[in-house]
Ligand SMILES: Nc1nc2c(ncn2[C@@H]2O[C@H](COP(=O)(O)OP(=O)(O)OP(=O)(O)O)[C@@H](O)[C@H]2O)c(=O)[nH]1
Ligand SMILES: Nc1ncnc2c1ncn2[C@@H]1O[C@H](COP(=O)(O)OP(=O)(O)O)[C@@H](O)[C@H]1O
Ligand SMILES: [Mg+2]
């Protein structure tokens with residue numbers, strides 16, 4: 066079973082791109098499973114189900130969705146394998162920009178869109194910077210020069226990645242992307258695999274449900290901004 | 299210059315001579331200050347806890363820097379020369395073979411015509427992807443008579459094809475000059491300031507209405523953005539093949555625009571239904587049901603009509619200007 070982790074900022078076009086890839090894979094008569102991870106709510110599973118692929122969804126609620134992802138992905142892979150999927154795709158929304166679902170030796174894809182602003186590639190952490198393939202969407206809305214400038218910004222933070230433009234609506238580029246999926250890592254289980262990058266320790270009192278503001282309520286892993294810095298001159 | 303030389307350069311010199319390395323490091327959230335320490339020393343002494351906070355591992359940072367420098371060096375390499383582009387036919391949507399082998403040379407302009415949905419964009423995409431029988435049309439594309447290196451497919455440095463798409467909108471909050479400068483810098487061109495000035499001047503020659511360098515790109519008119527993108531493509535792009543997908547023709551001098559691109563010795567493929575552009579092309583590929591159905595060489599008789607067409611076009615242009623200046627159109631005999 067070929068397994069790929071797909072992540073990206075909210076509404077960047079992950080589902081649209083995956084749907085276009087599913088169409089191309091189905092034309093090759095492949096059996097596909099999708100697992101969707103989100104925080105509070107998602108209807109993406111319905112869109113996938115409509116395509117006739119196997120779907121599971123997981124909502125992390127109060128947890129960071131990427132932490133929730135790691136605790137569950139191994140059993141999802143087993144599920145996909147037991148159901149004879151030839152491709153298993155996980156979609157997760159990158160919400161905290163510091164966590165990332167990407168796993169070593171598992172093909173990692175980040176979806177980011179041309180409208181998100183020229184500074185965005187710098188702001189996204191390992192989810193973008195450690196991906197093997199970066200898909201840039203919504204190129205239909207901007208000029209080709211702007212697409213090139215945006216792609217060069219992506220290249221700056223992840224120069225080793227394959228960078229592709231895909232249109233999530235018309236599917237332009239999806240065919241080409243699918244041929245990269247055919248080279249994705251072929252696995253049966255995630256046993257023994259490790260994350261590409263550690264996830265931040267979320268261990269302050271607020272992680273544990275604290276809501277009151279004030280020094281006396283802050284315990285655990287707390288860090289303070291330096292408000293004096295640079296104010297001397 | 300080879301990569302190892304960068305690592306032996308002092309940070310002070312790096313900041314002056316290779317600002318893109320500073321840009322690279324700051325894009326990971328690192329702080330860079332001028333000093334006599336070498337880049338190697340800088341990397342060896344990075345605070346590992348800080349890297350962890352920034353979400354990058356030491357190993358990954360070094361690998362990325364290596365990849366980045368390799369890409370940068372490749373940008374300054376000359377492009378391999380493209381002497382010919384060959385399209386070997388595949389099949390149309392019903393599986394009927396195209397049975398053709400089409401050879402295109404630099405300086406040629408090929409128009410692609412056919413109804414919506416017939417497969418014009420697919421043909422352009424086949425060329426961009428350097429298809430090898432692995433697209434829905436099963437076409438094959440050869441460069442200089444050979445199956446090209448797969449570096450053409452994914453590399454941003456060796457892009458075979460520059461594409462001018464239907465959409466010319468901008469979302470970035472920059473002036474025309476800043477935008478073009480940023481584009482030039484991303485291409486690492488020598489003497490970017492000169493190139494920027496050249497592009498702005500050229501764009502103003504193509505555009506019906508002039509614009510100042512400090513005009514925000516988001517407030518350029520349709521014609522002005524198209525003019526800017528064509529000048530940008532002609533002057534900045536090293537790609538030997540230019541694809542133009544249904545460029546709208548209002549507000550821009552099409553003949554000059556095409557001449558500008560041809561003069562750069564590119565192979566130009568253009569999806570268009572504009573009769574003037576079609577007649578300026580050397581050949582027209584007629585697309586039907588996903589396949590190249592017919593090839594029409596522009597004839598002398600057709601070319602003669604170009605003069606008449608241009609006259610008609612100028613008449614419309616004059617009328618458009620009258621509307622713009624608040625005139626009325628009761629009397630149009632004189633135009
Ligand atoms: N114009 C344009 N719109 C796109 C493109 N790709 C996606 N969209 C639109 O962008 C919106 C968000 O797309 P989704 O595919 O739902 O994005 P997502 O990343 O899966 O979103 P979440 O799962 O909610 O984080 C939808 O309205 C899509 O139709 C594209 O290439 N061009
Ligand atoms: N030879 C072909 N075989 C199968 N599908 C094709 C073929 N040519 C084009 N198509 C498909 O037909 C659709 C319409 O083609 P497109 O290139 O977008 O048309 P146009 O640009 O002329 O409007 C696309 O989905 C394209 O992939
Ligand atoms: Mg989604």
Ligand SMILES: [Mg+2]
Pocket residue numbers: 418419
């Ligand atoms: Mg089209």
Ligand SMILES: [Zn+2]
Pocket residue numbers: 129130131132161163164264265
């Ligand atoms: Zn997190």
Ligand SMILES: [Zn+2]
Pocket residue numbers: 267268269270271272273
């Ligand atoms: Zn916390």
